[in-house]
Amino acid sequence: MDVKRRKFLKIAGLSAVAGLGVPSAFTNLLQGEALASSSGQGNPAEGHKPAGGHGGHGEESTGTQYGMVIDIKKFAEHQGLADRCINACHTEHNVPDFGNPKDEIKWIWTDDYAHGFTEHSQYKRNAGLNELPVLLTCNHCANPPCVRACPTQATFKNEVGVVVMDFHRCIGCRFCMAACPYGARSFNWRNPREKYANGNYKFYKNGVNPNYPTRMRGVVEKCNFCPERLAVGKLPACVEATGETKAMVFGNVNDPNSEIAKVLNSNFTIQRKPAAGTKPSVFYII
Amino acid sequence: MYDQGKVVTGLAIFVIILTFPVWYNLGATQHVPKPELPKDVKKCVETSAFMRTSHMVLLNQWRDEVVRDENRKLVEVDGIQYTKSLQLGCMKCHPDRKKFCDECHTYTAVDPFCWDCHFQPKETK
Amino acid sequence: MLEKALVGNNKYWAWIFFLLGVISIGGLFYLYQYNYGLGATGMSRDVSWGIYIAQFTFMVGVAAGGVMLVLPYYIHDYKAFGKITILGEFMAIAAVAMCIMFITADLGQPMRIMNVILHPTPNSMLFWDMLVLNGYLFLNAICGWVILNAHNKGVPYPKWVKPFIYLSIPWAFSIHTVTAFLYCGLPGRHFWLTAILAPRFLASAFAAGPALLVLIAMLLKRVANFDAGEKAFQKLGTIITYAALANFFFLGLEFFVAYYSQLPGHMHTLDYLFWGHEEFDNLVLPMRFSLTIGLVATTMLLFPQIKKKEGMFALSCAMLFLSLWIDKGVGMVLGGFVPNPMGRITEYYPTVPEIGITLAVWAAGALILTILFKIAVTVAADDDH
Numbered sequence: 001m002d003v004k005r006r007k008f009l010k011i012a013g014l015s016a017v018a019g020l021g022v023p024s025a026f027t028n029l030l031q032g033e034a035l036a037s038s039s040g041q042g043n044p045a046e047g048h049k050p051a052g053g054h055g056g057h058g059e060e061s062t063g064t065q066y067g068m069v070i071d072i073k074k075f076a077e078h079q080g081l082a083d084r085c086i087n088a089c090h091t092e093h094n095v096p097d098f099g100n101p102k103d104e105i106k107w108i109w110t111d112d113y114a115h116g117f118t119e120h121s122q123y124k125r126n127a128g129l130n131e132l133p134v135l136l137t138c139n140h141c142a143n144p145p146c147v148r149a150c151p152t153q154a155t156f157k158n159e160v161g162v163v164v165m166d167f168h169r170c171i172g173c174r175f176c177m178a179a180c181p182y183g184a185r186s187f188n189w190r191n192p193r194e195k196y197a198n199g200n201y202k203f204y205k206n207g208v209n210p211n212y213p214t215r216m217r218g219v220v221e222k223c224n225f226c227p228e229r230l231a232v233g234k235l236p237a238c239v240e241a242t243g244e245t246k247a248m249v250f251g252n253v254n255d256p257n258s259e260i261a262k263v264l265n266s267n268f269t270i271q272r273k274p275a276a277g278t279k280p281s282v283f284y285i286i
Numbered sequence: 287m288y289d290q291g292k293v294v295t296g297l298a299i300f301v302i303i304l305t306f307p308v309w310y311n312l313g314a315t316q317h318v319p320k321p322e323l324p325k326d327v328k329k330c331v332e333t334s335a336f337m338r339t340s341h342m343v344l345l346n347q348w349r350d351e352v353v354r355d356e357n358r359k360l361v362e363v364d365g366i367q368y369t370k371s372l373q374l375g376c377m378k379c380h381p382d383r384k385k386f387c388d389e390c391h392t393y394t395a396v397d398p399f400c401w402d403c404h405f406q407p408k409e410t411k
Numbered sequence: 412m413l414e415k416a417l418v419g420n421n422k423y424w425a426w427i428f429f430l431l432g433v434i435s436i437g438g439l440f441y442l443y444q445y446n447y448g449l450g451a452t453g454m455s456r457d458v459s460w461g462i463y464i465a466q467f468t469f470m471v472g473v474a475a476g477g478v479m480l481v482l483p484y485y486i487h488d489y490k491a492f493g494k495i496t497i498l499g500e501f502m503a504i505a506a507v508a509m510c511i512m513f514i515t516a517d518l519g520q521p522m523r524i525m526n527v528i529l530h531p532t533p534n535s536m537l538f539w540d541m542l543v544l545n546g547y548l549f550l551n552a553i554c555g556w557v558i559l560n561a562h563n564k565g566v567p568y569p570k571w572v573k574p575f576i577y578l579s580i581p582w583a584f585s586i587h588t589v590t591a592f593l594y595c596g597l598p599g600r601h602f603w604l605t606a607i608l609a610p611r612f613l614a615s616a617f618a619a620g621p622a623l624l625v626l627i628a629m630l631l632k633r634v635a636n637f638d639a640g641e642k643a644f645q646k647l648g649t650i651i652t653y654a655a656l657a658n659f660f661f662l663g664l665e666f667f668v669a670y671y672s673q674l675p676g677h678m679h680t681l682d683y684l685f686w687g688h689e690e691f692d693n694l695v696l697p698m699r700f701s702l703t704i705g706l707v708a709t710t711m712l713l714f715p716q717i718k719k720k721e722g723m724f725a726l727s728c729a730m731l732f733l734s735l736w737i738d739k740g741v742g743m744v745l746g747g748f749v750p751n752p753m754g755r756i757t758e759y760y761p762t763v764p765e766i767g768i769t770l771a772v773w774a775a776g777a778l779i780l781t782i783l784f785k786i787a788v789t790v791a792a793d794d795d796h
Contacts, residue, residue: 101757102455115753119676136753145598151537152526158356166353167403171526172449172519175537177459181599183752187459187519189450193402213373216402217448218519231358273752276598 065142065161066225067253067281068239069263072113072132074247081247082110082133088241089223090204094214096192097204105186107223108137108238113286119273129286135238135248138163138184138223139272139280149179155220160252161281162225170219177220181276184222191217253281319393322385330379331363342398345372373404381407412556412563415789416782422634423785430778437771440764441516449519452765457757458748460517462741462769467513469619469740470506470776471590472612474547476620477503478583479650481554485576491642494791495628497562498639500555501783502624503583507548509776516768536592543586550579555783563790587612594747602680602747605668611661612739617654619735621647622728627784629725637788648724652712655731659709662702662738683756684746691756694746697737705734 075082089095089108096105114122116134140163146155147163154169155176177185192214194202201208212228215221226236234240239250251260269283330337332344348370351357360367369375380386383406391398419427444451454461480499483489515521532538553575561568591609598604605611625647631637669677682688684698708730717723750756761769 102453103450104456111753115755118752118754148534149536149597151532151535151541152523152530153532154526156354158354160356164353168349168353169523169526169530170520171523173514173517173537174459174519175535175593177456178594178600178747179597181597181752183457186456188448189454190448210405210407211374213403213405216399216520217450220519227356228358231356273599278598 063159063161063254064252065254065281066140066230066251067161067260067283068236069249069260069267069269069283069285070135071247071249071285072134073285074242074245075135076132078245078247081242081245082135085135085238085241085248086110087205088237091207092209092226092237093212094192094201094207094209095204096188096194096202096214098190098194098202103189105188105192105221107186107221108135110135117270117272117284119275120270134284136182136184136272137238137282138225139182139278139282140223140225142279142281143277145179145181145276145278146176146185149175151175158227160230161254162227164224164227165219165221167215167219167221172218172220174220181273181278182280185220186222187220188215188217317393319389321387321389322382324379327379329364329366331361331368345376345400348375372400377407412560412786412790413782416785418789419785426781427778430774430781433774434771434778437767437769437774440767440771444516444764444768445521449517451762453760453762455757455759457751457755458745458759460744460748461759462761462765463513463517465740465744466769466772467510467517468590468612468744469736470509470513471544471587472616472735472739473620473623474503474506474510475583475587475613475616476618476624477506477551478580479617479621479647479654480624481576481583482580483646486580489646491640491646494637495624495639495643495647497555497559497787498628498631498784499620499624500551501787502620502627502780503551504548504555504783505776505780506620507544507551507586508779509772510544511548512772512775513769516772536589536596540586540589540593543582543589547579547582547586550575550582554579559787559790562794584613587616594743599752600747601674601676605665607661607664611658611665614654614657614661615735615739618651618658619732619739621651621654622732622735625651625728626725626732627780629721631784631788635784635788637791644724645718648712648718648728651728651731652709652718655705655709655712655735658735659706679750680746683749684742688750688756691749691758693758693760694742698742701734701737701742704730705738708734 086106086108090097090106093107095107098104110133112130113125113132113134114130116136140161142161144155144157144163147157150156151173152169152171154166154171156164156166158164172187174187177187193216196202200206226234229236229240235250239248242248249260249263251258253260253264255261263285264283267285269285271280271283273280332340337344352370358370361370362368369378377383383401387400452461452463477499480492480496484492484496515524518524527538527541554572557572558568588609591612594600594603595605595608625644628637628639628644632639666681669681679688683691684694685702686692687695708727711717711723711727712731717727745759748757748759
């Protein structure tokens with residue numbers, strides 16, 4: 001039990017921030033890096049540095065960065081597959097469904113090409129493309145603006161490159177929602193544990209997963225790339241739902257031997273809002 | 287002293303409000319908490335004395351390790367492995383929140399927000 | 412000195428109890444919001460900040476506006492501001508208090524507010540905003556109170572306050588700059604993503620803050636027999652005019668950049684705010700109204716003969732204040748969320764509880780202001796006798 005050591009480290013850390021916070025914050029601002037991400041860094045000897053840098057173009061980070069390739073043509077070939085992915089995720093994570101857009105919470109959802117890729121040219125683009133469902137979710141950016149904005153490090157980048165929400169720490173200021181260029185974040189406007197008169201939770205399709213907690217009202221939530229599943233060797237719920245279709249490929253984009261790296265290497269992929277400099281880790285084959 | 291009457295009245299009201307909890311509970315017999323212990327399991331991750339005083343510290347530490355540091359390694363004590371989780375760890379042996387957790391929490395008037403999010407084993411069935 | 416706020420005529424007490432009444436009703440609405448969640452407001456996934464944060468942004472400006480009195484009086488020794496400067500400092504205190512209340516009302520988990528200090532995060536602009544706002548509250552409380560106390564005793568104020576006065580001047584600029592940084596550092600929100608946002612905020616603040624002060628000082632002249640002096644009013648009028656001109660000049664620059672470059676992201680929100688986008692246009696009328704009365708008021712202020720007539724001066728200040736309140740306290744924040752990141756539009760309508768809480772915060776600000784001004788006015792009146 002190293003509670004004492006932990007306490008000491010906390011106090012030491014706090015005083016260090018008090019003394020060094022100002023200049024180091026300044027340096028970090030100048031370098032455009034998310035300071036909060038350093039809390040989740042692995043061993044610096046591995047050469048892992050927070051991804052980011054000027055302009056967010058070109059530079060490669062060498063640590064683990066989980067990412068996803070979504071092949072939207074495969075979703076057209078398999079009718080209803082996108083809905084199965086959404087269903088898998090929202091049931092797995094007890095996402096509430098209040099049946100109105102004002103209170104809506106979603107971790108993964110579909111929209112058409114024109115609305116998913118607002119900053120790509122829609123001029124003289126083939127009309128058929130808009131018929132295909134495009135799955136949208138948190139991009140787990142290598143340079144996430146939400147992490148920069150959060151005043152309590154309730155959202156942060158962990159050592160495997162996932163942008164995580166710590167629901168215990170969130171104060172519900174919703175700065176991250178304003179900061180996210182992808183609309184990936186939802187807020188618990190009301191109690192997510194509300195029940196219908198018949199005693200059922202107002203969860204997505206009434207499905208309850210007893211092994212995953214809910215959230216409480218007043219905190220922000222979003223896709224976490226299923227860390228609890230990755231820990232036991234499973235794929236994220238949405239990826240698992242695509243089965244053998246290869247419509248979604250998940251893995252470490254920085255590992256040249258991973259399946260996802262090979263897919264990225266052999267296909268032309270695009271990302272949402274590349275000009276935002278966020279380096280999204282979700283790629284699309286169109 | 288100016289305004290002697292006002293000052294004394296004010297002080298008296300202040301003292302009454304300050305001591306309100308004491309005389310409000312005067313004469314009421316206190317129910318001594320008896321948390322229900324698991325029948326078949328005799329060991330926990332720490333001694334009873336430690337758990338009694340510091341289980342919340344341990345839970346906070348586990349939470350930070352799992353959520354923030356992506357360290358989900360099982361905790362092994364005397365050859366038995368435990369999951370670092372309230373819902374999937376602690377509540378495997380202590381399944382009844384009312385008879386175990388609330389017993390002392392109510393007595394000490396603390397209201398942790400664990401169950402706003404984490405399910406108790408019975409809750410979802 | 413606080414006891415001076417406990418003596419007043421019937422009208423004074425009626426006003427105090429009216430404000431307390433509004434605060435109590437808003438308090439009940441807050442209780443409801445606290446128990447139900449922020450779903451009690453009109454905010455949604457797409458418009459995730461509403462009238463609370465918009466009012467907060469506007470009130471930071473009113474607070475910063477106080478510096479337009481402190482600076483001429485203490486740095487340039489501009490004697491005509493001798494009586495009114497303390498009002499500027501006290502108005503800043505009330506405004507910052509309102510900012511803190513608005514932020515708290517907007518939090519999903521207000522009980523965890525101390526997490527901002529427990530887990531300090533220098534890369535978050537909200538962390539810095541917390542620091543500068545509390546710092547500004549502290550500086551104005553120190554300067555205003557100590558100087559008034561010295562005045563009350565008829566002695567010169569102690570020398571140690573000087574550094575705090577000087578510090579409060581750049582600090583006033585910092586509070587509104589950092590508040591602008593909350594918005595203008597976010598990629599993907601094109602309407603806010605403009606380097607001119609901080610100067611725009613400051614210009615509108617230096618017009619709106621003093622305009623409100625002019626109106627209150629005119630009221631004090633009638634109800635409390637406190638005359639700040641014609642020279643002070645006229646000088647404030649000049650400051651307001653130039654700040655308003657700068658504000659509308661900056662707004663014009665935004666229009667030029669958007670519509671000359673034809674960059675869709677830059678045009679969308681302006682389209683929505685001033686012309687309406689598809690069938691969505693609920694802010695068009697207020698925004699056009701704001702622009703019109705703002706420009707008319709600024710033009711009126713440019714003519715000395717209008718400014719010298721008390722009624723016309725008051726009217727132009729009121730129009731300008733309302734114009735800037737709509738522009739910044741409504742359009743700036745709500746507009747930034749339209750269109751949403753998927754290019755879709757969700758409109759926002761505040762709910763009754765939300766408006767009730769907002770009015771209560773305004774009432775709480777007015778209460779703080781009334782008490783502080785009552786003290787300041789009584790001290791000044793004792794002085795005259």
